[in-house]
Amino acid sequence: xxxxxxxxxxxxxxxxxxxxxxxxxxxxxxxxxxxxxxxxxxxxxxxxxxxxxxxxxxxxxxxxxxxxxxxxxxxxxxxxxxxxxxxxxxxxxxxxxxxxxxxxxxxxxxxxxxxxxxxxxxxxxxxxxxxxxxxxxxxxxxxxxxxxxxxxxxxxxxxxxxxxxxxxxxxxxxxxxxxxxxxxxxxxxxxxxxxxxxxxxxxxxxxxxxxxxxxxxxxxxxxxxxxxxxxxxxxxxxxxxxxxxxxxxxxxxxxxxxxxxxxxxxxxxxxxxxxxxxxxxxxxxxxxxxxxxxxxxxxxxxxxxxxxxxxxxxxxxxxxxxxxxxxxxxxxxxxxxx
Amino acid sequence: xxxxxxxxxxxxxxxxxxxxxxxxxxxxxxxxxxxxxxxxxxxxxxxxxxxxxxxxxxxxxxxxxxxxxxxxxxxxxxxxxxxxxxxxxxxxxxxxxxxxxxxxxxxxxxxxxxxxxxxxxxxxxxxxxxxxxxxxxxxxxxxxxxxxxxxxxxxxxxxxxxxxxxxxxxxxxxxxxxxxxxxxxxxxxxxxxxxxxxxxxxxxxxxxxxxxxxxxxxxxxxxxxxxxxxxxxxxxxxxxxxxxxxxxxxxxxxxxxxxxxxxxxxxxxxxxxxxxxxxxxxxxxxxxxxxxxxxxxxxxxxxxxxxxxxxxxxxxxxxxxxxxxxxxxxxxxx
Numbered sequence: 001x002x003x004x005x006x007x008x009x010x011x012x013x014x015x016x017x018x019x020x021x022x023x024x025x026x027x028x029x030x031x032x033x034x035x036x037x038x039x040x041x042x043x044x045x046x047x048x049x050x051x052x053x054x055x056x057x058x059x060x061x062x063x064x065x066x067x068x069x070x071x072x073x074x075x076x077x078x079x080x081x082x083x084x085x086x087x088x089x090x091x092x093x094x095x096x097x098x099x100x101x102x103x104x105x106x107x108x109x110x111x112x113x114x115x116x117x118x119x120x121x122x123x124x125x126x127x128x129x130x131x132x133x134x135x136x137x138x139x140x141x142x143x144x145x146x147x148x149x150x151x152x153x154x155x156x157x158x159x160x161x162x163x164x165x166x167x168x169x170x171x172x173x174x175x176x177x178x179x180x181x182x183x184x185x186x187x188x189x190x191x192x193x194x195x196x197x198x199x200x201x202x203x204x205x206x207x208x209x210x211x212x213x214x215x216x217x218x219x220x221x222x223x224x225x226x227x228x229x230x231x232x233x234x235x236x237x238x239x240x241x242x243x244x245x246x247x248x249x250x251x252x253x254x255x256x257x258x259x260x261x262x263x264x265x266x267x268x269x270x271x272x273x274x275x276x277x278x279x280x281x282x283x284x285x286x287x288x289x290x291x292x293x294x295x296x297x298x299x300x301x302x303x304x305x306x307x308x309x310x311x312x313x314x315x316x317x318x319x320x321x322x323x324x325x326x327x328x329x330x331x332x333x334x335x336x337x338x
Numbered sequence: 339x340x341x342x343x344x345x346x347x348x349x350x351x352x353x354x355x356x357x358x359x360x361x362x363x364x365x366x367x368x369x370x371x372x373x374x375x376x377x378x379x380x381x382x383x384x385x386x387x388x389x390x391x392x393x394x395x396x397x398x399x400x401x402x403x404x405x406x407x408x409x410x411x412x413x414x415x416x417x418x419x420x421x422x423x424x425x426x427x428x429x430x431x432x433x434x435x436x437x438x439x440x441x442x443x444x445x446x447x448x449x450x451x452x453x454x455x456x457x458x459x460x461x462x463x464x465x466x467x468x469x470x471x472x473x474x475x476x477x478x479x480x481x482x483x484x485x486x487x488x489x490x491x492x493x494x495x496x497x498x499x500x501x502x503x504x505x506x507x508x509x510x511x512x513x514x515x516x517x518x519x520x521x522x523x524x525x526x527x528x529x530x531x532x533x534x535x536x537x538x539x540x541x542x543x544x545x546x547x548x549x550x551x552x553x554x555x556x557x558x559x560x561x562x563x564x565x566x567x568x569x570x571x572x573x574x575x576x577x578x579x580x581x582x583x584x585x586x587x588x589x590x591x592x593x594x595x596x597x598x599x600x601x602x603x604x605x606x607x608x609x610x611x612x613x614x615x616x617x618x619x620x621x622x623x624x625x626x627x628x629x630x631x632x633x634x635x636x637x638x639x640x641x642x643x644x645x646x647x648x649x650x651x652x653x654x655x656x657x658x659x660x661x662x663x664x665x666x667x668x669x670x671x672x
Contacts, residue, residue, distance in 0.1 A: 070464070131658050132665035134611040136406060136464060141653030144598060148646030155643060260472055263465065273462055305484070309476025315469035319461045 121233020208275025404613025449571015
């Protein structure tokens with residue numbers, strides 16, 4: 001079971017199989033409780049537009065958790081890069097500009113926010129790898145700094161007034177598929193390939209499972225950790241741009257509930273927060289379950305606060321199941337206390 | 339130095355570093371505004387530090403044991419709101435010590451929930467408390483209420499009016515030291531006694547140093563951990579009810595969001611996430627620095643919008659310096 005991503009266990013005994021059942025069960029439950037609204041094509045489309053932004057953050061969380069770390073700065077990075085992109089757009093791209101010019105500025109803004117994401121990730125990675133800060137504190141502090149930069153750049157208010165092409169990123173469909181969903185699919189596939197088909201992915205898994213063994217196996221740990229946090233930062237900045245496009249504005253405190261959600265999805269998806277195990281397909285199934293649950297609760301007119309309550313309870317429940325229900329997932333660091 | 343075992347480590351201790359930064363801050367502030375260094379500023383500083391101070395001491399105990407708690411603000415606001423509601427519903431003239439005890443009891447109960455998952459289910463502390471943060475807050479706002487209550491029980495208002503000392507400086511500005519300062523003092527003394535003079539306190543440090551070693555020398559790790567979270571919950575309840583009384587409003591939306599500043603204060607004071615380290619002196623210095631940054635940043639010429647950046651950088655510096663030093667030491671030791 002703990003043999004890593006290459007030795008896939010039988011389909012029905014994989015932890016992801018349970019998730020599939022959960023996702024289907026939540027879907028069925030919501031379909032029964034609110035059949036005409038939940039199953040409508042309109043709801044399906046709106047769900048496909050809603051989840052990619054936090055799902056991408058969950059992917060960023062996943063790769064850091066694979067190393068036994070965590071990235072609490074994902075939302076800060078997303079907002080910081082979105083604000084940067086938004087300021088570039090509002091400064092240089094007048095809403096009245098032609099499509100060609102607007103597209104050019106949009107690409108520049110995208111590149112700039114990706115660069116911000118990479119730099120933020122590099123800062124996190126340096127703090128964790130070279131300065132030896134615990135990932136929780138490093139990203140907690142840096143998250144405050146990134147959010148603080150976004151506040152300082154905007155004075156705390158929202159940046160808005162973009163050319164029309166910006167809305168394309170978050171609100172349009174390409175061949176009938178929402179653009180954010182395509183972005184999420186591409187990033188998920190990328191992460192999956194990276195984790196399962198490359199030497200880098202093997203090193204990440206190995207380090208997460210047993211850091212000492214990885215050190216003795218001559219893995220360049222610092223370099224690997226830097227890469228992990230840079231990837232997480234760049235993923236977060238993509239999420240930031242999607243949020244910016246969907247909200248048609250950027251602000252330092254958007255998506256504050258997404259941090260909990262990203263941790264929840266990664267843990268729900270079977271990623272071991274102590275490191276060493278995690279599969280993208282699990283995260284995708286977890287995202288779908290969360291979105292079905294969230295939309296369904298919305299239709300049942302459950303308040304935002306109650307949703308927060310349900311998410312938190314779910315996070316703890318899933319952790320109990322994962323640590324006590326599935327012996328194969330029991331972490332190496334937790335077992336010595338037995 | 340109460341806790342300075344090795345004089346040679348004095349200059350590299352977090353406490354010294356933080357105290358130096360505080361002195362520098364005050365010096366710069368006094369230079370730019372001569373009115374800064376007055377009794378009034380000091381009493382303002384003290385009043386602003388009480389709630390954060392009590393929360394920080396609780397968070398410090400958790401960090402010493404090798405865990406992290408981010409749910410204590412939700413516990414505080416939950417306990418404050420529930421205790422106020424109960425007092426108003428059952429006995430509006432309830433004496434304030436009873437309301438306070440009630441809040442601490444509610445807080446301890448919520449802390450026990452954290453303790454249950456952490457000590458007995460052995461779940462990672464960050465994930466549990468991230469989860470309970472939203473569970474407590476969600477439960478409070480969904481089932482207990484989301485209305486601000488400004489019509490507090492009269493005894494709570496009496497408490498907020500009580501002062502230990504008050505007066506007017508020669509310059510004509512007013513200062514006062516409220517009763518709640520005594521609560522902070524009590525928490526400090528109690529926690530100091532527990533950590534330094536009791537077997538329980540030494541067990542908390544031992545668990546933070548190494549859970550396995552602590553278990554092998556016969557410490558009951560599970561119950562000690564459970565106790566820690568109950569204790570932190572009770573302190574959070576106390577901080578919450580003081581916040582409500584002094585602010586003269588039971589606001590279910592307040593406090594949550596403050597947890598990062600409190601944790602910043604604690605780690606600045608030298609408590610380490612890996613556990614086993616942390617002193618009350620350091621934590622209090624950390625609190626003073628954070629409160630200074632939150633209230634007086636503008637005095638030294640930094641605009642308030644840079645507050646988050648400053649606190650974030652302080653966290654990174656405060657944890658980065660000892661972490662880097664430990665890493666270097668480990669590398670030298672091979």
